[in-house]
Amino acid sequence: MSFDANRPDLTVGVIGTGAMGRGIAQVAAAGGMNVLMTDSRPGAAQEARDFIDKMLGRAAEKGGMSKDEASAAVNRIRIAGGPADMKPCDVVIEAIVENLDAKRQLFAELEAIVSPECILATNTSSLSVTTIAAKLKTPQRFAGFHFFNPVPLMKLVEVIDGLQTQNWVSEALMTVGRRMTREPVRCTDAPGFLVNQVGRGFTLEAAHLVSEGIASFADVDRVMRDVGGFRMGPFELMELTGLDVTHPASELIYNQFFQEPRYRPNLIMRARYEAGVLGRKSKKGFYDYDAETKPIVPPEPPAPAAYPGNVWVSPAEPRGHAALTELLRKLGASIETGPKPSANALILVTPIGEDATGCAVDQELDPRRTVAVDTLFPMVKRRTLMGTPVTESVYRNAAHGLLASDGVPVTVCRDSPGFIAQRIVAMIVNIGCSIAQSRTAQPADIDKAVTLGLNYPNGPLKFGDVLGPGPVHKVLASMHRIYGDPRYRPNIWLTRRARLGVSLLTPEP
Ligand code: NAI
Numbered sequence: 001m002s003f004d005a006n007r008p009d010l011t012v013g014v015i016g017t018g019a020m021g022r023g024i025a026q027v028a029a030a031g032g033m034n035v036l037m038t039d040s041r042p043g044a045a046q047e048a049r050d051f052i053d054k055m056l057g058r059a060a061e062k063g064g065m066s067k068d069e070a071s072a073a074v075n076r077i078r079i080a081g082g083p084a085d086m087k088p089c090d091v092v093i094e095a096i097v098e099n100l101d102a103k104r105q106l107f108a109e110l111e112a113i114v115s116p117e118c119i120l121a122t123n124t125s126s127l128s129v130t131t132i133a134a135k136l137k138t139p140q141r142f143a144g145f146h147f148f149n150p151v152p153l154m155k156l157v158e159v160i161d162g163l164q165t166q167n168w169v170s171e172a173l174m175t176v177g178r179r180m181t182r183e184p185v186r187c188t189d190a191p192g193f194l195v196n197q198v199g200r201g202f203t204l205e206a207a208h209l210v211s212e213g214i215a216s217f218a219d220v221d222r223v224m225r226d227v228g229g230f231r232m233g234p235f236e237l238m239e240l241t242g243l244d245v246t247h248p249a250s251e252l253i254y255n256q257f258f259q260e261p262r263y264r265p266n267l268i269m270r271a272r273y274e275a276g277v278l279g280r281k282s283k284k285g286f287y288d289y290d291a292e293t294k295p296i297v298p299p300e301p302p303a304p305a306a307y308p309g310n311v312w313v314s315p316a317e318p319r320g321h322a323a324l325t326e327l328l329r330k331l332g333a334s335i336e337t338g339p340k341p342s343a344n345a346l347i348l349v350t351p352i353g354e355d356a357t358g359c360a361v362d363q364e365l366d367p368r369r370t371v372a373v374d375t376l377f378p379m380v381k382r383r384t385l386m387g388t389p390v391t392e393s394v395y396r397n398a399a400h401g402l403l404a405s406d407g408v409p410v411t412v413c414r415d416s417p418g419f420i421a422q423r424i425v426a427m428i429v430n431i432g433c434s435i436a437q438s439r440t441a442q443p444a445d446i447d448k449a450v451t452l453g454l455n456y457p458n459g460p461l462k463f464g465d466v467l468g469p470g471p472v473h474k475v476l477a478s479m480h481r482i483y484g485d486p487r488y489r490p491n492i493w494l495t496r497r498a499r500l501g502v503s504l505l506t507p508e509p
Helices: 019-030 044-061 067-075 100-111 129-133 167-179 195-211 217-226 234-241 243-256 267-275 318-330 356-362 393-403 421-437 443-454 460-467 469-483 492-500
Strands: 011-015 034-038 077-079 091-094 119-122 142-147 156-161 183-188 310-313 346-349 370-373 383-387 410-413
Touching (some): 019 034, 019 044, 019 067, 019 142, 034 044, 044 077, 100 119, 119 167, 129 142, 195 234, 195 243, 217 234, 243 267, 310 318, 393 410
Parallel strands (some): 011 034, 011 091, 034 077, 119 142, 156 183, 310 346, 346 370, 383 410
Antiparallel strands (some): 142 156
16 A cells, blocks of 8 residues: 655544544644544534644744744644545544444444545544444554543554554554654554553552552552652542543453453442542542642651661561661661561561561561561652551551651551552553563553653563562562462563563563
């Protein structure tokens, strides 16, 4: 097929000019392409054009482009009366309501109007590209072109190959995406495509932790920001997106994957969704909101003014033992060096994926004096502790007081295999690995898409490399063993690379 996506006068059709369609039209016009746009609601396309005019005017004021460039871009946008006017288009991008029948009907209509070489693309966020295309006469020229909101600010666009999509179609969309100054990433059709699949690891594991009583949602947010390095905690993110978006997307992805336990939704999300307690938009979610719709964050309890006598650190995890001993020295703790703790010493363990109870029992330590410290992540901005169900408060407080004595905040959670950050990040890495294993996308593209689309500090595969494929595998394998839940089984991509001691970005021929 001789489709020239670089042709200067390429015409892009946009159908549906709501939040997404107007953004797509804006970047297409700013990228030098002609745009024809339409919407079923009378006046909506004109409103969108006026909006784009304002946005590009603002960009010109800020020096992002010249005034002439801005007005030339707006002049490249024309309003069409309806799909029947899309005949001159080389590519048509659909951004209408998220409904399979509506989308299928629109594309069936379009097929009879546009030329046989015209590419048809959907911006669906949750429907299968293959399913939308299934009833078309020529599903080969159909693909997903999934932008992120707000389009002008979010550089990522996923180019999604449906089962029957031909290579030239996706290649052309990659070029069109680049002309729109986006960063296109190619993947094959899968529930949640690439980015929305990985996002489940962050939000769902956080919800599972809270519903299990391990920590409060505010504590999980604090730990994921300060320990995991995320810009926003999972609950803050769900509040901003709204549970009316996050929960149905989670159910859909889970069911499209034939109830794959890794994507199992959680009741605390469904309850809020059903009660209309959605987050910022309903002024109540996990958090309460003040008059300016800012979340009211429950304050952290102050660190207890307690300090241990002697401290003994378990050598069972040599890396954790070394990191924690170094920190304790800086804090001026009195550290015992014997092979066993003395009679009244505070016992610190540094598990990877194990819970405090498991450490105490397996290492024959006194569970009443045992406190676990998460050493897999840097202990610089916040530290996470947990005790066994029988750890005495005097020992828990002593550990808390000691580890907060240099002013670094400490979160104390209930006993959990993998604390908070270990298990949430391990789930993100595991999902990234399953995307790589299923060839949904190339390893480097998985990381690129996730850092661009979700703003995570690392893509899932690099995150696994930073923590170590071995430790991440250990977290998941321990959780799998302790809970007996296939949700936590390590993906084979991760298992092989952990066993070989190589990077999770290592591709296969
Ligand atoms: P929206 O509700 O803001 O806009 C949809 C527009 O389509 C409306 O202006 C509506 O009048 C028009 N429309 C509905 N049915 C139509 C039809 N049959 N023919 C022509 N126009 C029609 O929705 P939004 O958020 O822009 O979403 C559009 C699509 O983009 C959906 O498929 C959605 O899943 C997807 N998407 C949304 C994202 C988001 O964050 N909002 C992110 C990525 C994809």
